[in-house]
């Protein structure tokens with residue numbers, strides 16, 4: 446009998462596959478994502494995956510996922526460049 450089987454693997458979007466790493470197969474993408482999260486990997490809702498390596502490229506990828514910083518200026522607040530006498 447010849448039949449097709451489908452499995453899912455987890456690969457870091459930053460560092461990709463490593464040749465010397467064992468490939469782990471999962472039955473569903475949900476099980477793959479849950480297993481990766483339990484191992485300290487970040488898995489986003491749109492299935493972007495970042496491993497827990499803390500080098501500069503991984504930190505940059507994590508920073509890119511963060512929302513923009515909030516507007517620090519309140520309504521009516523004067524900036525340092527504003528002269529209040531004018």
Ligand SMILES: [Zn+2]
Pocket residue numbers: 457458459460461495496497498503
């Ligand atoms: Zn990685």
